[in-house]
Amino acid sequence: MDKASITLTDNAYNHINRFLEDKADANSVGLRLAVKPTGCSGYQYVVNLADKINDKDIRIETRGINIVIDDQSFRYLNGTELDYVREGLNEGFRFKNPNVAETCGCGESFSMKEAEQQV
Numbered sequence: 739m740d741k742a743s744i745t746l747t748d749n750a751y752n753h754i755n756r757f758l759e760d761k762a763d764a765n766s767v768g769l770r771l772a773v774k775p776t777g778c779s780g781y782q783y784v785v786n787l788a789d790k791i792n793d794k795d796i797r798i799e800t801r802g803i804n805i806v807i808d809d810q811s812f813r814y815l816n817g818t819e820l821d822y823v824r825e826g827l828n829e830g831f832r833f834k835n836p837n838v839a840e841t842c843g844c845g846e847s848f849s850m851k852e853a854e855q856q857v
Contacts, residue, residue, distance in 0.1 A: 742812070744771070744798050744805045745819045750831065751801050753822040758787075758803070765789050768797070768804025771820075772811040780849045781814065783833055813837075814850055 746754065754769055770788035773781045788806040791797055796812045798805045807815055819834040839851045 742796060742798050743817055744800055744807070744815065746800050746803065747819065747821040749822040750820045751803065754803055761787055767791055768806050770806045771815055771818075772808055773814045783831070785831055 758766065758769070766787055766789055768788045770784075770786045772784040772786075774784055776782045788804065791806055792808070794809040796807050796809060798807070814837055815835065817836045821832045821834065823829065823832050837850055839849045841849075
């Protein structure tokens with residue numbers, strides 16, 4: 739496997755850092771990223787507070803922030819750059835993921851490169 743990497747833009751880092759300071763308790767270990775099957779294109783990103791690191795989780799420290807990813811999601815997320823954007827009244831995370839083949843029209847889900855081979 740190539741070197742594990744998840745990168746954060748300055749905006750993502752600042753947002754996550756504030757979120758962890760505001761929401762995290764003594765049991766929090768960082769931010770959990772995952773993908774789940776859903777939507778019209780196949781997958782959707784999931785971002786939550788990580789309260790523990792499981793045996794099959796992969797932990798990546800990026801700019802001092804622990805990013806926790808389950809081993810199944812990791813193959814879809816490795817190499818991703820995470821940004822946080824505000825456009826008008828909308829704000830949220832934006833994933834620049836080299837593993838994505840295409841996104842659906844609504845932007846809520848995506849399909850993966852070589853997805854058929856990974857099944």
